[in-house]
Amino acid sequence: MNALDGVSVTVERGTFLAVMGRSGSGKTTFLQCSAGLDQPTSGTVRLGDIDLSRLTESALTRLRRERIGFVFQALNLVPSLSVRENTALPLLLAGERPDSPAVRERALQVLESVGLADRAEDSxxxxxxxxxxxVAIARALVTNPAVIFADEPTGALDPVTARDVLVLLRDAVDRQGHTVVMVTHDAHAASWTDEALFIEAGRIVGRLPNPEADTVTRMLTELREG
Structure with a gap:
């Protein structure tokens, strides 16, 4: 069985999309292919007018670093670096100097936007x-990416903290014009988005604009029982 089968989705710039489905439905594969982390065996993935399948590995790495932001449940922060340095890491990997005033200013700017400028030099x-x-969200924002992919970003958080994270992602869309694609199993998290996309057995089985938590829960229940 194919992990994804006949999936065709266009995500408009400046929107917040939730991708939902049961464990093993294909939603994480969808995210990884969309982000250029995995290559589909057929079909195309485009970021704007760029066909990711036509890029060399080095060009694809550069595109992911410069135009795509990632927020995962496993945060992958580097303990030996400060909060500011962790935030600036995509810029440093792109060849910027760690002592550059522009890099420092940009890192502090995005840390301010997530309410952590006062913790910049902390571990x-x-x-x-x-x-x-x-911090992981700030790191995803630091390159001003075309799209941010988030895989269960609230999965390990308590409800109050999860809400704070969703506020930041919603703000990234509404005030900063970013596009966010979020894989989640949480109906409440999906209610913060502009549209919920439901995947089952590698196929898109439903789309729900302006999702509400109760409606999302009902859709997920129907998938489990169907």
Whole structure:
């Protein structure tokens, strides 16, 4: 069986999309192919007018670094680096100098946007789980990416902290014009988005604009029982 089968989706710029489905439905594969982390065996993935399948590995790596932001449940913060340095990491990997005033200013700017400018020089180990997730969001924003992919970004958080993270992602769309694609199993998290996309057995089985938590829960229940 194909992990994805006949999936065709266009995500408009400046929108917040939730991708939902049961475990093993194909939603994480969808995210990984969309983000250029995996290559589909057929079909195309485009970011704007760029066909990712036509890029060399080095060009694809550069595109992911410069035009795509990632927020995952496993935060992958580097304990030996400060919060500011963790935030600036995509810029440093792109060849920017760590002592560059522009890099420092940009890192502090995005940390300010997530409410952590005052913790910039702290170790991430001194932060709470929710604060660490905010650093991960700041890191995803630092290159001003075309799209941010988030895989269960609230999955390990308590409801209050999860809400704070969703506020930041919603703000990234509404105030900063980013596009966010979020894989989630949480109906409440999906209710913060502009549209919920439901995947079952590698196929798109439903789309729900302006999703509400109760409606999303009902759709997920029908998938489990169907």
């Amino acid at each position: 991430p180990l001194r932060l709470s789980g929710g604060q660490q997730q905010r």
